[in-house]
Amino acid sequence: MTLEKKATVVSTSVAGLLVLLKMTVGVLSGSIAVLxxxxxxxLxxxxxxxxxxxxxxxxxNPDESFHFGRSKIEPLAAVIEGSVISFSAFFILYEALEKIIHPHEMQYMMESFYVMLASIIITALLVAFLIYVAKKTNNMVIRADALHYKTDLLSNGAVLFALAAVSYTGEQLIDPILxxxxxxxxxxxxxxxIKEGVLMLLDIALPAEDIEKIDKVIKSEPIITNYHYLKTRESGSHIFISYHAVFNVSISLYDAHLVADKVEAKILALFPDKKVHVLTHMDPYDDSEINEDEEQW
Structure with missing residues (x-):
């Protein structure tokens, strides 16, 4: 099992434990924040x-149905995760407004306090683990999960503050306002x-700094006289790069291919944590102006 999968198994187990603890205390206490x-x-x-x-x-791996693999499932998962967070936030907003209109007193304050304290400790350990995995793998899904649980950590802290404030002051409105x-x-x-996932699904180009690095690599090869039509896109943990390299008309296909392989190896080295796919179109002359209309994007 890969490290990314292990991370999702751990986060699923932790989330299941927290659901049991919080739901029990939330229903018994009547706290909107805990619920x-x-x-x-x-979620x-x-x-x-x-x-x-x-x-x-x-x-x-790629197959007959998916020639480029299924890497776009990663940004799709990120979009779904962001959407789920948003929908849950709107539900919480509705419940909070409902309590402001129809207030009721909270119960089991101490039990709620200790459950939320335990949740903070457990979530903090999970966040630290997910951040470690995200840095090690640079996986978009794990990065989204780490950010998600980081917001949980902050919200749990806010709930803990609300419970303490209500217990100390007796003001029930603190709970729905928080x-x-x-x-x-x-x-x-x-x-x-959501934004990052949608942009990746739409095949947004790599950041300008990455494109600049690729540009320097191609230009560093003296046998390539010029290049054009550099295109890039990112799909989950995969990066796809294509460009047209211009060679002297007298060069053999074999030698041109060796140069293209050399450039490809240098480009792959720029992204050690990604699966990079480089497609080099070899031109015996610069045809960028001739094919300009066909290559517009």
């Missing part, structure tokens, strides 16, 4: 299960996850 956190953990459980499925399928703040932060944190 919101329980719902969020249930975490669902998303983590989906992430495992996504990673399992994204790792499959629930609204948690919902707003969840929507704010979900936006970059």
């Amino acid at each position: 919101a956190s329980a719902i969020d953990s249930f 975490d459980l669902t998303v983590s299960l989906f992430n495992y499925f996504a990673l399992h399928n994204a790792e499959k 629930g609204i703040a948690i919902a707003a932060y969840m929507i704010y944190s979900a936006f970059p996850i």
